[in-house]
Amino acid sequence: MDDSRSSIATIDPDEHNPVLKLDFSGLPPVYVLAAHLSINEQHEAEDALSHGGASLTYDIKEANIVLGNISKARRAKSELQWKGVRVEDTEDTPSAEKPTSPRGPEGRAPAKKRRKVGDRSDEFSQRKVDLVIDDSSTSSETEDEADASTKPMSQLSLSRVSTSSDASSPNSMAAKDTPPPPIFLGSFTDKVKVIKLDWLNESLSAGKVLPLEPYTIYTGTLITPEEPAMNRPATMKANGLKPFTGNKSTYIKKGDPSGIIERANADSKPSINRYIKRDRIEAAANKDFVGKSFSSSTQAASQQPRQNITRPTRLLHQTTSEHDEAASSALPLMPDWVREKKIYACERATPLISPNQAFICLLKEIKLARLLTLDEIGVRAYSSSIASLAAYPYPIQSTREILALPSCDQKIAHLFHEYQASNGKIQAVADLEADPALKVLREFYEIWGVGAKTAREFYYDKGWRDLNDVIEYGWKSLSRVQQIGLKYYDELMHKISRAEVESIAETITRHACLVTDKDIVSIIVGGYRRGKSECGDVDLILSHQNEAMTYNLVDKVVKSLEKEGWITHTLTLNLTNTKRNQEPLPISTASLGGHGFDTLDKALLVWQNPEWPTRTADLKANPKAKNPNLHRRVDIIISPWRTVGCGVAGWTSGTTFQRDLRRYAKHVRGWKFDSSGVRQRGTGKWVDLEGWGDRTTRCRDWKEAERRVFEGMGLAYQEPWDRCTG
Numbered sequence: 001m002d003d004s005r006s007s008i009a010t011i012d013p014d015e016h017n018p019v020l021k022l023d024f025s026g027l028p029p030v031y032v033l034a035a036h037l038s039i040n041e042q043h044e045a046e047d048a049l050s051h052g053g054a055s056l057t058y059d060i061k062e063a064n065i066v067l068g069n070i071s072k073a074r075r076a077k078s079e080l081q082w083k084g085v086r087v088e089d090t091e092d093t094p095s096a097e098k099p100t101s102p103r104g105p106e107g108r109a110p111a112k113k114r115r116k117v118g119d120r121s122d123e124f125s126q127r128k129v130d131l132v133i134d135d136s137s138t139s140s141e142t143e144d145e146a147d148a149s150t151k152p153m154s155q156l157s158l159s160r161v162s163t164s165s166d167a168s169s170p171n172s173m174a175a176k177d178t179p180p181p182p183i184f185l186g187s188f189t190d191k192v193k194v195i196k197l198d199w200l201n202e203s204l205s206a207g208k209v210l211p212l213e214p215y216t217i218y219t220g221t222l223i224t225p226e227e228p229a230m231n232r233p234a235t236m237k238a239n240g241l242k243p244f245t246g247n248k249s250t251y252i253k254k255g256d257p258s259g260i261i262e263r264a265n266a267d268s269k270p271s272i273n274r275y276i277k278r279d280r281i282e283a284a285a286n287k288d289f290v291g292k293s294f295s296s297s298t299q300a301a302s303q304q305p306r307q308n309i310t311r312p313t314r315l316l317h318q319t320t321s322e323h324d325e326a327a328s329s330a331l332p333l334m335p336d337w338v339r340e341k342k343i344y345a346c347e348r349a350t351p352l353i354s355p356n357q358a359f360i361c362l363l364k365e366i367k368l369a370r371l372l373t374l375d376e377i378g379v380r381a382y383s384s385s386i387a388s389l390a391a392y393p394y395p396i397q398s399t400r401e402i403l404a405l406p407s408c409d410q411k412i413a414h415l416f417h418e419y420q421a422s423n424g425k426i427q428a429v430a431d432l433e434a435d436p437a438l439k440v441l442r443e444f445y446e447i448w449g450v451g452a453k454t455a456r457e458f459y460y461d462k463g464w465r466d467l468n469d470v471i472e473y474g475w476k477s478l479s480r481v482q483q484i485g486l487k488y489y490d491e492l493m494h495k496i497s498r499a500e501v502e503s504i505a506e507t508i509t510r511h512a513c514l515v516t517d518k519d520i521v522s523i524i525v526g527g528y529r530r531g532k533s534e535c536g537d538v539d540l541i542l543s544h545q546n547e548a549m550t551y552n553l554v555d556k557v558v559k560s561l562e563k564e565g566w567i568t569h570t571l572t573l574n575l576t577n578t579k580r581n582q583e584p585l586p587i588s589t590a591s592l593g594g595h596g597f598d599t600l601d602k603a604l605l606v607w608q609n610p611e612w613p614t615r616t617a618d619l620k621a622n623p624k625a626k627n628p629n630l631h632r633r634v635d636i637i638i639s640p641w642r643t644v645g646c647g648v649a650g651w652t653s654g655t656t657f658q659r660d661l662r663r664y665a666k667h668v669r670g671w672k673f674d675s676s677g678v679r680q681r682g683t684g685k686w687v688d689l690e691g692w693g694d695r696t697t698r699c700r701d702w703k704e705a706e707r708r709v710f711e712g713m714g715l716a717y718q719e720p721w722d723r724c725t726g
Helices: 039-051 073-082 122-129 139-148 170-177 198-206 229-238 262-266 277-286 297-302 320-328 357-372 376-391 399-402 409-421 427-434 435-446 452-461 467-478 480-487 487-492 498-515 555-565 615-621 641-652 655-669 702-712
Strands: 030-031 065-068 087-089 131-134 155-156 192-197 216-222 242-243 252-253 521-524 538-543 567-574 600-605 630-638 671-674 679-681
Touching: 030 039, 039 198, 039 376, 039 655, 065 073, 065 198, 073 192, 073 216, 192 198, 242 679, 357 376, 357 409, 357 427, 357 435, 357 452, 376 655, 399 409, 435 452, 467 480, 480 487, 480 567, 480 702, 487 630, 498 538, 498 555, 498 630, 538 641, 555 567, 555 600, 555 630, 641 655, 641 671, 641 679, 641 702, 655 671
Parallel strands: 030 065, 065 192, 538 630
Antiparallel strands: 087 216, 131 155, 192 216, 242 252, 521 538, 567 600, 600 630, 671 679
16 A cells, blocks of 8 residues: 555643634535544544534535545545546646637647747736636636636636746745645636645644645546536537537537527536535435445345335425525524534533424434444434534524534535425435335344444344344354343333332442442433433442442442342443542553543443232242343443542433533543543643542532533533433
8 A cells, every 4th residue: 555644633732722723614625535544533634624614524425625644646536436426637737827729720729929038018918917717617708707806816826927027026026935825716616636634734733724735636527427528529529519728618519609698508518506516415315325225245245136216306496485585584593502603512502302303303313324334424423413403492494594503514404405395204214214124224233232233244144134033043143241132122122211210229329328338429310310201221320429438339239239139130340440449541542442431330230120019929829930020221330539520421411412522622622531530631641620639629519520520621511401412
């Protein structure tokens, strides 16, 4: 491989030195290529661009800039083609240098006349010619000339300085020493540029947005499906058309006058407007999973061919009255987090029930499909969009509102447009619900201990089609946790009422007091604390102001519960925190992998109430009588008091809220956050947000500790029922 590995340059700020922000808002849509990047490096690049206001896209077909860790033009073009982007090579010559003079009899432009040395009689005219409009625009040549005087300088490009000008003159020297603007939006029309990742690294290091040209390794012209590059000459010859000399989509028929109307009528193909990208996005949204086999090419070869489903692309139609209404009406008064473009879910309140709950539920179905197809980036993108929509306090009326929300792009807007136009339905979701492969994958995924990758292995590699196949053909190959999850599959699918959650927590707390003392602190977290009426499992944090009491506590509590028969199976028992003497997780290469957001002591259990009303009579009649109570999933987490606020904040919040707490800590504060505490990334030093270091400032209770975590990170405290991001 010629490509060298690269990583994103980061800045380690402290609370007195905020993270440097660069303005990437002038960039056209940007896509970060995953090739030769770890998932963390890819996320860091995307976060750096998004933090600077870049128009980040997760669909490479929407992008005009592709940022990647590659160095060869051939590889760059191959990556584009592999991902379905049809391009043809573009000449490296800047558009301002392309010949615009009439062609000679042999099809070549006549050579330019060289001026005599010392002849400066029309020096002003020469310099005027050197300033031209970028010719890559798709508008007509007449419109270019008419608008040249009204375009801002950011839309103009300077051509190469003429060799006949006086290089020693002050004006020419100033022009030579002045660097060109880093970005010319006009030069990206109907083009895609592959840029080295070094551009982002060195821009961050330099503290300014550097020009793209030195880092550009490939520039291609996008080919529309209606006019493949290989068919252009044949089509033109068949129609008796002659290509125009400029870089335009307009063609002039032989012998026809050159008037505007005649030229427009002679067009073999309408010109493409670079601002019409939403139509392409809508087509992608409508065809997300249509005819998709949800398998790799090698897997699909062994499967029975599926019928290819196609349908016409749904276009956005707008009536005159709708246009007038959109132009005259303003958006509703947006919340502060929308106006201030706050991209992190931890910076805003997200209630349990949203005014847009029905639309959000459909997006969650698409997100699940992305998860089951191992599309990590798609899952993250939909998670961010859903969290933003869930936090929006008003029922959405138009796509303009969606486009104003952070993390909601044009694809989400078009899905909402379809949702409105189809009476609350989205065709992509209907296709997913009808897909037989996806139904089986979802059933496998809901087995405790089976992830998306394992579910796909069951379906594609093993050929299993239901739970009975897994039991009959694969039982011995399953892990112990998977066997338990399959054995109690139906029972674990039943939700747990709030009353039962409280009863289970009370029992665990009683046993914790037996093995420690009455000062043990018990906090029900998870969905219960966020206000859910029913929960999938029970999450309980135990803590004590005396750290000696929390040392190895989870092992003692589990053994006590097992003696009374409350626990039928222990799925996982971790003593990670006890083994490191209950210190916050240090910053080191060896300890960063595989921990997720949590490194606390914990036990993941299968729970069953050993008591039922007729127990005595049932056992008397049959000593082996079966307990009719449902099995439940219960997690017991132990948090030392010094970081109990971090533990409660992490285990209470919704998944996207947790993720954005970590992202916010990293990119805004320069810290590493997880449920075991906060450390500085540069030094690895523990950040005592809860005032443990001084006995006079220690928190009196866990609620105060949690509030101090938010305040110490510079965030407004969000109530538990306002962290329901999913």
